Amino acid sequence: MFPKPKTYRSKKYLEFIRGLNCIVCGHPDTVPHHEPLGNGGKGIKAPDSQTLPMCTGCHMYRHQAGVGYWDDMNVDPQMAIIKLLTKYLHEKGI
Numbered sequence: 001m002f003p004k005p006k007t008y009r010s011k012k013y014l015e016f017i018r019g020l021n022c023i024v025c026g027h028p029d030t031v032p033h034h035e036p037l038g039n040g041g042k043g044i045k046a047p048d049s050q051t052l053p054m055c056t057g058c059h060m061y062r063h064q065a066g067v068g069y070w071d072d073m074n075v076d077p078q079m080a081i082i083k084l085l086t087k088y089l090h091e092k093g094i
Contacts, residue, residue, distance in 0.1 A: 007045075007047045008047035008048055008049045009047070009048050010048045010049075013048050013049065013051070013088060014032045014048055014051065016088050016091075017030070017032040017051050017052070017053045017084070018030055018031065018032060018053065020053040020084070021053065022053055022054050022055040022058055023052045023053055023054060023058075023075060023080055024054060024055075024058040024073050024075060025055060025057075025058055027055035027057075027058075029055060029056075030053035030054055030055055031053075031054060031055075031056060031059055032048070032051040032052070032053065032054075033051060033052045033053070033054040033059050033062060034046040034047075034048070034050060034051050035050055035051065035052055035077045035081065036050065037050050037077070037078055037081065049081070049085060050081055051081070051084075052077060052080055052081065052084070053084075058073075
């Protein structure tokens, strides 16, 4: 049996995400939205590395709309997460 992987949590990364504009509408006041990209289950929060900046309106609508939301908004959450992680690492000189 394999050990359960540790879920990545980072207050610094979430603060970085909060400082960005909404990934959907561009609003400057955002909260981190945890978007599960893999083996998450219902009620299991995705790691902080899988967050996107969203304003409260877009964030609430995402939770109501379900899985088709990203197609409707023309956003690829996987690519957006990769770009945000890359930007964060670059800014930190990592």
